[in-house]
Amino acid sequence: MKQLLLDILPSSSPTLINFVPGRNIELLQTIKNILAGDEKEHFIFLWGKIGCGKSHLLQAIANDYTHRKLNIKYIKCDALCDGDAEFSEIMDSDYIAIDDVDRLNSSAQINLFNLYNQVRDEGHAIFLVSSSTAPAQLSLREDLVTRLRWGLVYQVYELTDEEKIQAMKNHATGHGFNLSEEICTYLLRHGQRDLPSLIAVLNALDRYSLANQRQISIPVLRELMLTTA
Amino acid sequence: MMDAFWSSCTKDLEKELSIQQFNTWIKPLQFTFSVDPCIEITLLAPNQFVLQWVKDNFFLRIKQMAEKHFCKEISLQLKIESSLDTKTIGLTKNITKITPTPVIQNLIAPIAQKAFKERTGRLDPSFTFDSFVAGKANQLARAGAIQVAESPGTAYNPFFIYGGVGLGKTHLIQAIGNFVLANTPLAKVRYIHSEQYVSDVVKAYRHKAFDEFKRYYHSLDLLLIDDIQFFGGKSRTQEEFFYAFNALIETHKQVIITCDSYPKEISGVEERLISRFGWGLTVAVEPPELEMRVAILLKKALLEKISLDENVAFFIAKHIRSNVRELEGGLKRVLAYSRFTGHPLSLDLTKEALRDLLTIQNRQISIENIQKTVADYYKIKTIEMYSKKRSRIIVRPRQMAMALAKELTPLSLPDIGESFGGRDHTTVLHGYRKIMGLRLSDPIIGRDFNILLHILRS
Numbered sequence: 001m002k003q004l005l006l007d008i009l010p011s012s013s014p015t016l017i018n019f020v021p022g023r024n025i026e027l028l029q030t031i032k033n034i035l036a037g038d039e040k041e042h043f044i045f046l047w048g049k050i051g052c053g054k055s056h057l058l059q060a061i062a063n064d065y066t067h068r069k070l071n072i073k074y075i076k077c078d079a080l081c082d083g084d085a086e087f088s089e090i091m092d093s094d095y096i097a098i099d100d101v102d103r104l105n106s107s108a109q110i111n112l113f114n115l116y117n118q119v120r121d122e123g124h125a126i127f128l129v130s131s132s133t134a135p136a137q138l139s140l141r142e143d144l145v146t147r148l149r150w151g152l153v154y155q156v157y158e159l160t161d162e163e164k165i166q167a168m169k170n171h172a173t174g175h176g177f178n179l180s181e182e183i184c185t186y187l188l189r190h191g192q193r194d195l196p197s198l199i200a201v202l203n204a205l206d207r208y209s210l211a212n213q214r215q216i217s218i219p220v221l222r223e224l225m226l227t228t229a
Numbered sequence: 230m231m232d233a234f235w236s237s238c239t240k241d242l243e244k245e246l247s248i249q250q251f252n253t254w255i256k257p258l259q260f261t262f263s264v265d266p267c268i269e270i271t272l273l274a275p276n277q278f279v280l281q282w283v284k285d286n287f288f289l290r291i292k293q294m295a296e297k298h299f300c301k302e303i304s305l306q307l308k309i310e311s312s313l314d315t316k317t318i319g320l321t322k323n324i325t326k327i328t329p330t331p332v333i334q335n336l337i338a339p340i341a342q343k344a345f346k347e348r349t350g351r352l353d354p355s356f357t358f359d360s361f362v363a364g365k366a367n368q369l370a371r372a373g374a375i376q377v378a379e380s381p382g383t384a385y386n387p388f389f390i391y392g393g394v395g396l397g398k399t400h401l402i403q404a405i406g407n408f409v410l411a412n413t414p415l416a417k418v419r420y421i422h423s424e425q426y427v428s429d430v431v432k433a434y435r436h437k438a439f440d441e442f443k444r445y446y447h448s449l450d451l452l453l454i455d456d457i458q459f460f461g462g463k464s465r466t467q468e469e470f471f472y473a474f475n476a477l478i479e480t481h482k483q484v485i486i487t488c489d490s491y492p493k494e495i496s497g498v499e500e501r502l503i504s505r506f507g508w509g510l511t512v513a514v515e516p517p518e519l520e521m522r523v524a525i526l527l528k529k530a531l532l533e534k535i536s537l538d539e540n541v542a543f544f545i546a547k548h549i550r551s552n553v554r555e556l557e558g559g560l561k562r563v564l565a566y567s568r569f570t571g572h573p574l575s576l577d578l579t580k581e582a583l584r585d586l587l588t589i590q591n592r593q594i595s596i597e598n599i600q601k602t603v604a605d606y607y608k609i610k611t612i613e614m615y616s617k618k619r620s621r622i623i624v625r626p627r628q629m630a631m632a633l634a635k636e637l638t639p640l641s642l643p644d645i646g647e648s649f650g651g652r653d654h655t656t657v658l659h660g661y662r663k664i665m666g667l668r669l670s671d672p673i674i675g676r677d678f679n680i681l682l683h684i685l686r687s
Contacts, residue, residue: 026569041561114424146395150554152561155585
């Protein structure tokens with residue numbers, strides 16, 4: 001018989017504290033400078049592989065700003081986002097985050113171009129953009145790309161396996177369960193290797209072990225992976 | 230009782246407004262009053278600008294609050310701080326607990342800056358002739374710009390500057406605007422990006438406000454319009470611009486235009502406009518050569534009050550070639566890295582800071598590779614890419630390779646043209662536009678383009 005679970009999970013909204021920096025220490029320091037109001041540059045471009053932590057960082061800043069009652073606008077781009085509604089009327093924002101800019105269609109690019117110029121004219125908002133493509137390889141309007149490359153450009157490095165194991169262990173501790181090195185290694189060998197996917201499996205594993213009243217172990221993990229596959 | 234009113238009023242406004250609005254407009258106000266014969270409140274603003282803003286945006290709200298608080302009609306006035314000598318109650322006394330964070334402090338100045346820009350034609354005051362680095366690539370454009378700035382409306386009208394992105398066109402035309410404003414502070418100057426002009430036309434259309442739109446643009450002394458190529462295919466915008474252009478030129482008011490290509494090459498723009506663009510002076514800005522890129526970096530460093538070694542500047546300039554914006558981005562990255570590590574700027578530190586960027590560039594597709602891949606695909610010799618032959622069987626693959634080179638490499642159009650047997654950059658642009666057009670109308674070209682893109686990227 002399965003144990004029924006209360007649907008209460010500890011909050012794990014993105015913050016700088018639960019970001020595992022790995023080789024991204026310089027970038028993390030720049031973001032801390034932004035939050036402290038010590039960063040002169042307002043335009044930051046982050047790029048890196050899917051799952052390397054770009055959205056986490058963009059959202060972490062948004063959360064910090066929201067906490068301080070400042071106006072924020074976080075936009076997750078996709079091919080359907082035309083930018084008309086998304087990029088207009090956000091001029092009062094203190095922080096604008098454009099996540100996955102490489103997915104914008106052509107009309108949205110015009111709107112983003114106009115928004116960029118307005119933000120630059122105003123000299124007010126902090127403007128962060130993320131992309132999974134390197135800026136030089138972005139297939140967006142050239143005048144937009146050169147503007148995005150005008151500020152500080154950072155590559156967000158993926159974590160190494162050791163750093164991912166540490167991040168998984170930290171996550172498990174934060175959620176009140178212990179995770180052996182063996183399970184982490186197993187997951188890295190058999191599952192999706194990006195951190196968001198690994199964390200998603202850990203969350204599912206936690207719930208699965210509670211529901212079935214079984215200790216977290218490799219057989220339980222394997223069973224879960226088979227079930228979900 | 231009076232203190233209590235102002236304290237509660239500011240508290241309410243603090244809740245209603247964003248922090249930076251409150252800090253910018255309400256916090257600097259000083260509250261004064263007299264009760265004899267009736268309650269008269271006077272708010273003292275630190276300057277005319279704050280006074281006008283408060284009058285336009287918060288006057289009624291504060292009056293309503295006062296009348297509600299005292300349950301009778303109140304006289305409310307706004308004055309500039311030094312013009313009254315009455316009992317004052319500093320607002321800061323009441324809200325000393327609110328200490329703006331550094332972030333908020335950084336936000337206040339830009340708001341005033343925005344308002345300043347509104348009054349100065351939306352020009353960036355940092356774009357001046359002094360901060361513009363001149364070189365072989367832009368000397369003609371700069372000389373023309375100075376003449377236009379010194380005698381607006383008479384020297385060359387319109388003044389048309391064309392060239393690739395990030396080469397300083399915007400800087401140059403805004404420098405003209407700033408120069409004119411410095412000499413004639415009352416001149417009505419307006420800088421506008423063409424996308425914004427299009428959007429203004431749409432707004433005028435939606436709100437049936439064309440008369441107002443026309444009145445505004447026709448009344449300018451100097452109109453600076455950036456990136457006019459975006460007028461392509463927008464007939465109503467072109468029509469409005471045509472009228473504005475004629476009205477300004479007829480009254481000897483200066484029109485300055487920038488574009489990514491030579492007037493005759495702009496696609497989708499009416500002939501009558503294109504011919505008018507050629508009435509004055511048309512000049513090109515080319516990508517900066519190495520020495521000029523170094524000069525740009527040294528100038529930028531000087532403005533930032535940073536001492537930049539020439540070797541470091543040469544290293545950055547040698548590796549970032551495409552345009553000035555990327556060059557400045559590269560310098561910012563090096564400076565940020567130096568701040569982060571606490572080490573002084575040096576060649577080694579620069580190499581380390583730009584390592585990611587350089588790795589990506591090295592990984593990029595070379596133009597030779599594109600030419601060879603395209604030639605193999607169409608079964609022609611690679612040498613035909615540089616030849617003078619103009620038969621269709623050669624020209625189309627060559628245009629395809631040019632279009633792919635523009636898509637896949639950061640090279641400037643003149644550099645691409647050079648790699649195709651020393652062709653002009655306008656030929657490259659024409660080839661690129663031709664292929665982009667055919668991609669949509671001709672399914673075979675569309676398919677070829679996608680296949681080649683895939684082969685080259687993988």
